[in-house]
Amino acid sequence: MEEFYLQIRNVHIGSVLASGGLFLLRGLGVNLFNASWPMWAPVRYLSYTIDTVLLTAALMLMTIVHQYPFVHHWLTVKVLLLVVYIVLGSFALKRGKTRNARLGFFLSALAVFAFIFSVARAHNPLGVFSFL
Helix, strand or coil: HHHHHHHHHHHHHHHHHHHHHHEEEEEEHCCCCCCCCCCCCCHHHHHHHHHHHHHHHHHHHHHCCCCCCCHHHHHHHHHHHHEEEEEHHHHHHHCCCCCCHHHHHHHHHHHHHHHHHHHHCCCCHHHHHHHC
């Protein structure tokens, strides 16, 4: 499987960008335009599909490079923040009681997404703060 590392990495990165981009569009639709399309079944299923590809590529990369959550600190931070991102995203798109609450959850989820990205780029649990 090592011979496919670059292809799997590219799929992982593309899936990260697609997942984040779709969440951004859905969040804008729900929070700024009060649109219903972000919750349509095909859009939700597209999100599930992208996230499944993302997780599959992540697990494949993990086995190729032999770096594991709860062993390597930067991956532990990514996994824990991913859970936070998912919860915030759920409240941002549908579970938030008010429009202001949903907007706050949406902005918080985007900030967590950006920090996860910085942790991945730095391979450091401090992410962007490791460069200070």
